[in-house]
Amino acid sequence: MTKTITFENIEEINQQNSINSNIFEIPKNLANGEISIIPITKGLYFHKFHIDVKEDFIIENKFESTLFSFSAFLNGEINYENKDFKIKKTFKPNHLAVSALNQENGKSFYKKGSSLKIINIVATNQFIKNQILQEDNSNLNTIIENLNKKPFFEFIKDSPCTFDTLNTLNTIFNTTYNNKLDNLLLQSQTLELLYNWFNSINKDDKKGIPNIEKEYLNKVLLYIDTHLFEDMSLKELAKVASTNETKLQENFKLQYNSTVFAYIINKKLEEAKKLLETNNYSINEISKLIGYKHQSNFTTAFFKRFNISPKKFIKNKEFYF
Incomplete structure (x- = not known):
């Protein structure tokens, strides 16, 4: 039987503003590598996956929390399934997948032989209310309003990353954030990415591609x-x-x-x-x-x-x- 690892209470990691990361090591019989959870600022953090899969396994996420998730796959791909919302999706390398949700009960399938390098930036409800919410009828505000209706889960975008975005993501991935100056660099790079990504979401309603x-x-x-x-x-x-x-x-x-x-x-x-x-x-x-x-x-x-x-x-x- 395929081993399942379950994660719950996603916001617990970001209760305090710290430059210290939390590390989850995958069992050695399943994979070499780890998942680092690195706080950026209040209500904002990212997961860094660096895993070489030795045996098939599943990561199951079960929580109720309002957030935007920006998942960038630098190497490798995984399949995702959420039966509650009837979602089946393959996350592809060099792509950005953006989702908005207030409830998660999904499974990610990790295949033997995969080499994965993933950055998942998470903006929680605290960050959304303080930094993102606007006083207009924008596409972004419509999505934020939908987040107040439970249950809600929607993939908003899935598109290839630009050259500049990939370069920034690789810098974020490969830097060790163990002092305040490194953390300042992390904040500036991540906030610039988020500005571009949220701005792109806001303009999507004007693009009108059928x-x-x-x-x-x-x-x-x-x-x-x-x-x-x-x-x-x-x-x-x-x-x-x-x-x-x-x-x-x-x-x-x-x-x-x-x-x-x-x-x-x-x-x-x-x-x-x-x-x-x-x-x-x-x-x-x-x-x-x-x-x-x-x-x-x-x-x-x-x-x-x-x-x-x-x-x-x-x-x-x-x-x-």
Whole structure:
């Protein structure tokens, strides 16, 4: 039988403003790694998951608490299920999933062989009331009002992270916050991310992309994933989305805050990083595989994306990402 680990009373960790983190170690027979819970400021904290899964297991969250959750998957993916709200979802790497809820009774399924690096920023009711609530009829206020109606659970956004967002998230993930200056850096970076994310939610009601077009965009993402090492034209992707090239570019930018080809380049570089970790390919082989004619151009793009050269990444990969 698959082992289940249950977490309850999610707000207990953030009762006091402290720079000290709390660490939950996963049983060694299930995984190597831990979950760190790090307070940022009153009513705001984040979970940092750094886990290499050895055996299948389930984490079950059971609590009643009003919050916004911003889950960013830097590496790996998990399946999530919530029977109360009839939700089944797969959290994908390099994506941000935003949810608003006041009740949680969900299960996350961790698969053997997965290597997970996740940041989950949590804004509690205290933070929402003091920092977010506005005196207008914005989309964000509508969601906050819905949080007062129990039970409530809604996934608001699920979109690829931009290059800048991923760079900031990786900095947050890889920094050890053990003094006040480090904590100040953490606060500034996290609050900037939250400003951008909440502002994006607030503008969503003005974007007005029909659900059917969102479904077509999801098909485009799937097509890109399955044809990543092939040449893809905008015309080809527009056909997948059942639209024209101009409309595809407009909708893609509105939905994912990225151009189509910037997204493709980002996906290719992520795959290149994974291939470098295997030690099965040379840098030149990987650069050609993802479409770079010259290794120097690949090296430049890789450094711009990850702030480290491919050669140095291979030598130091156990310390990065």
